[in-house]
Amino acid sequence: MSGEDGNGQRPSEGDAAGLDELGADVDAAVSRAAKTVEFGRRGFGIAIAVFGVVVGLLLPWVGDHVGWQVLAGEGGAIPRLFATTSALFGVLAAVAALSTRRWWLCWVCAIGSWISAVDGFLAIWSQQSSTASGAAGGGPGIGMVLAVACMLVLGVQWMRVAWSRD
Structure with missing residues (x-):
């Protein structure tokens, strides 16, 4: 036959x-x-968290400086590091991963989001700790706190997407 x-x-x-x-x-x-990967409902949650990072960049971070100003170099080195990693992994890489659905980009976003979340905690700590003169820092702005929370959500969601592939 x-x-x-x-x-x-x-x-x-x-x-x-x-x-x-x-x-x-x-x-x-x-x-x-x-x-490629299929996002399902997680894709919508990731998109909402990315929007939250963008909104966080428009709100106050350090004193009178908003997030995009911190990204441009104002407000200190540690907050600027967080602004850079959150914009890079939380916005740019996330948009690229959502639009191309490439599996390796999901891993980049997952790892980058966790690194950015750690940078965010350091940025919050740097705003709450005392300076060399003994005066307490001004505290983190609402935008920085929102961006850290969104980066934590993105870290969890990207890890779930990256590990969901068979």
Whole structure:
């Protein structure tokens, strides 16, 4: 029965070429599917958290400086580090991962979000601790606290997405 179709007949030359083409299409589809992830409902949650990071960058972080000003270099080194990592991993990489659905970008976002969350805790700590003159810091702004919370949510969600792949 080798080389015969379901009717007991051998496939013609055109049918064999069609089967080879179909096999190549199936292999290409499987290869594409192996490189991508499906977000499901998590994608919406991630998008909301990314929006939260963007809103956090528009609210006060350090004294009178809002997040994008801290990102531009005002307000100290540790808050600027957090502003950079939250903008890079919490916004840019997340948008790239959501739009391309690449599995490796999910891992970049997962690891980067956790690094950014640690940077955020350090930034909050730097605003609450005393300075060299003995005066207490001004405390973190609402935007910094919101951005840290969103980066924690993103870290959890990206890890769940990255580990969900079979």
